[in-house]
């Protein structure tokens with residue numbers, strides 16, 4: 556019996572790879588033996604150098620997920636990939652009631668957090684379906700379901716992650732009969748610059764575990780979703796929020 560969590564011989568595309576949760580996903584996949592192809596708005600050179608110095612197999616690229624033509628050309632240039640993990644996204648901050656510029660914020664947030672993953676899925680999923688196998692892991696948020704941890708979460712972000720959560724089920728149903736599985740993680744508050752910069756007034760007494768999650772606590776589940784251990788599970792959004800979904 557083979558170790559189904561071993562990623563040796565697996566080629567995994569990771570977008571948002573220069574970010575905190577992207578970095579954690581990259582490290583977990585690389586540590587399990589994957590060849591990782593990294594992309595982000597700015598080419599994620601730092602994490603690529605870290606992995607290269609460890610002798611791991613890595614390439615890195617600049618990619619704007621909102622540009623359909625750029626995404627199509629990039630994915631077409633890659634050749635075969637076994638799994639795709641999307642960790643890109645933005646957290647929007649603004650006052651939807653009072654802010655004159657809120658509509659532009661809404662459009663940008665939907666563009667990056669919804670159209671971006673759609674562009675990527677449109678480029679990645681059909682080729683996987685044609686080959687008859689593939690694993691895809693997307694990143695939604697606790698905000699998709701519970702409107703976030705605190706009342707200060709902004710509605711453009713909630714709308715974007717809610718849309719993406721619905722799309723996880725859509726993509727999963729489209730791809731299931733072709734042997735491609737599509738799942739996601741929905742992180743709660745993780746100790747990242749995104750969480751800390753959000754300015755949300757976290758009350759640790761109200762967090763069941765009494766602490767933020769750590770980036771690696773997202774990276775390992777993402778690596779599992781990209782592994783041959785994940786083949787009969789699809790359309791699932793894994794809550795990783797230290798128990799917050801109970802409250």
Ligand SMILES: NC(=O)c1ccc[n+]([C@@H]2O[C@H](COP(=O)([O-])OP(=O)(O)OC[C@H]3O[C@@H](n4cnc5c(N)ncnc54)[C@H](O)[C@@H]3O)[C@@H](O)[C@H]2O)c1
Pocket residue numbers: 570571572573574575576577595596597618619620621642643644645646667671694695696697741742743744745746747748749750
């Ligand atoms: N940090 C948390 O606590 C938390 C909680 C719930 C959900 N999430 C979600 O997890 C994902 C990663 O979060 P993070 O904390 O690592 O944030 P991060 O800001 O560190 O990483 C996000 C990455 O997305 C990239 N990106 C932004 N716009 C892009 C574009 N147009 N094209 C390509 N890449 C683009 C950024 O350059 C960045 O590297 C996001 O989707 C976020 O909404 C994070």
